[in-house]
Amino acid sequence: MQQQHITTAYDRELEAIQAQIMRMGGLVEEAIRSSAQALDELDLDLADKIVARDHSIDELDEMINQEVARLIALRAPTAVDLRLILTVMKVSGSLERIGDYAKNMAKRTHVLAGMSPMPAGSSSLRRMAREVERMLNDALDAYIQRDEDLARDVIDRDREVDQMYNALFREFLTFMMEDPRNITGFMHMHFIAKNVERMGDHATSIAEWVIYLVSGERPDEARPKADVTSNMN
Amino acid sequence: MYDTPNASADVAAKATKISAKNVQVYYGDTHAIKDVDVEIQDKMVTAFIGPSGCGKSTFLRCLNRMNDTIDVCRVEGDINLDGENIYDPKVDPVQLRAKVGMVFQKPNPFPKSIYDNIAYGPRIHGLAKNKAELDEIVEKSLRRGAIWEEVKDRLHAPGTGLSGGQQQRLCIARAVATEPEVLLMDEPCSALDPIATAQVEELIDELRENYSVVIVTHSMQQAARVSQKTAFFHLGNLVEFGETGQIFTNPEDPRTESYITGRIG
């Protein structure tokens, strides 16, 4: 893609950080998929694995942060290198957060598994999670390919995730109003839905950083926002 | 990434001090500066960066007609200081250089006392009516050069007996003693250690209040630290000129990018 630096060690360091980001991305995509599957199929072994694996994601984030600090101190990156380093930090931070949300879903799966009946909505959540996983996958592809158009596409798709979340929110609310005994279960379901929606926000944020990386400019603040639940009463 | 309103306002608000248009410089057959247009603003530090031999020093020397002293050198185009053409035959280059002072790469104090190093310019330009006034100019200049405290007890010791960093600050004090409006600095820190460099950089930042400063530097970090505007020269062309923050985060020209990120261009 880019010309080489005169100092070849600099290129090697940047490549090593890129490789860590990609590993982290792979783990996080997997965590999204598995957490939705564990919930939908009430697979508690899988849920435990997600909780256990979150450590590796956190460790990668920590390593990336250390590498980034080292690189800034030693190489004083400028221009595209500076934008790359800032982007790496932000992407790593977002991936780490998504990992936490997946872990949180897995923990709630345990609670929900002990309830009968299990509240409805888990297959809708799985669809929503699948869309978020695709967004993340595309955001990371856009990052690797430096593909601004794909990044914009991801940002646009966040609206759909927000709409799915709104629909679920209303549905859960209806169940809760119908019978107060449903409240505990659907509160958990609602938190899960909110987690998935937040994952979508982080995938979107990654896409926004890709645009900054490529163009040097942050996309407009006026990005589509379709989570209307904060205005609902 | 985000706007830095103060820095941008800094860049926007200043008047043009030097305006250069279609400047060409030749050394015999060598075309060293090619069609350069640039506006140097008042009360601001402008950095010239670029690979060795790209013409930074050549262009800098055009701004106070230092190139006149080089026989084979020919300068074409318009260079205006406050709207007046500095290459007009009516302009006295010596007077011009009092207005547009210069600090060189290697500190070059005269082989005279610290006091006389500073007093020399004001004397020949008749800036002081008597000894008391001259004393005052010397003290004020040494203070502006951020070296007064270190030399006030040995003003009559030779300037050449100071350390390299002190000598450079002495030379800056000497350059400001004639009350110039513009200060040109050609790699003023290349012979200095990091502490002396930091002192000179601090000084440059203070000088910005009263002067228009142009600095040639090979240190990207220095350009980024001290300047508000940066000009990137390459093979005699002015490739890119813009706000320093923009040049170092998001340069427009791929040649600028290759250079500042340390890539082979």
Ligand SMILES: Nc1ncnc2c1ncn2[C@@H]1O[C@H](COP(=O)(O)OP(=O)(O)OP(=O)(O)O)[C@@H](O)[C@H]1O
């Ligand atoms: N006195 C001179 N006589 C002939 N050619 C010269 C003279 N001074 C400079 N040049 C040529 O003009 C070009 C620009 O030189 P200049 O000294 O302006 O470069 P520079 O950007 O200041 O380089 P550096 O960073 O190495 O100081 C070079 O090709 C140089 O060889």
Ligand SMILES: [Mg+2]
């Ligand atoms: Mg030079």
